[in-house]
């Protein structure tokens with residue numbers, strides 16, 4: 001059997017007296033797209049920095065591509081594409097020069113590949129990196145992580161700063177990497193960002209793992225906020241008590257509620273009236289946690 005791409009056992013990290021991670025255990029299989037979910041401060045970046053040996057753990061065992069990151073050195077780093085959460089790119093080089101330099105270090109990148117990725121992400125390679133916007137710097141970081149087709153991609157909040165169209169293009173890159181047999185470990189504080197690409201996800205909160213989830217199940221079980229506007233005022237009593245419905249509030253023609261699971265009953269009840277508009281949004285991860293795991 002092949003070794004897991006990432007294996008973390010009993011991982012803890014304290015920053016002085018502050019406990020950032022407590023007894024974290026997880027395994028990511030080769031070829032898997034794995035979502036690492038949690039709100040700000042949950043400990044995602046800390047875990048990722050330990051995987052890259054940028055910081056050292058307080059306790060625990062870690063293997064990345066079958067190797068301890070503390071001893072893996074350059075040979076291990078070459079097999080990983082890393083996109084930091086807070087990307088700092090400064091300097092007077094153009095993006096083409098910077099990426100060309102990084103590509104030469106890795107040795108195996110066709111120059112054409114950089115041009116293709118830049119085209120896909122709509123990045124002007126002739127621009128000076130120091131003068132770029134946050135979004136454009138993020139694109140440079142994404143290209144640097146993906147260009148050498150590494151065995152493992154470790155991406156910390158990869159879509160931050162990208163507009164929705166580019167987020168979609170980025171997710172296409174993740175799917176392509178997965179089709180190519182690469183492993184992707186990707187952190188996010190938004191479920192919808194990983195639900196289209198990831199097979200499995202773990203949810204972190206305050207340095208602890210709440211659970212490992214099949215992403216499809218997670219999506220199905222997650223609550224959604226729904227707002228319906230009718231042509232005429234409706235009576236709250238018609239909707240009260242419907243299965244999977246909570247926080248129901250009707251004010252004249254507007255109905256607001258939270259749904260869990262199927263929305264069939266709600267829509268059948270609503271369809272007795274003329275519906276003018278429907279708005280359905282994903283609540284933030286905190287709300288999803290509370291709904292799935294309780295307070």
Ligand SMILES: Nc1ncnc2c1ncn2[C@@H]1O[C@H](COP(=O)(O)OP(=O)(O)OP(=O)(O)O)[C@@H](O)[C@H]1O
Nearest residue numbers: 015018020038039040041042043044045046047085
């Ligand atoms: N260098 C540091 N010194 C002290 N505390 C830190 C340090 N880095 C992180 N922390 C704290 O450790 C906890 C975990 O932070 P971490 O950055 O890993 O969370 P995160 O899930 O990545 O969140 P974010 O998305 O905000 O980066 C937080 O409470 C944070 O304030």
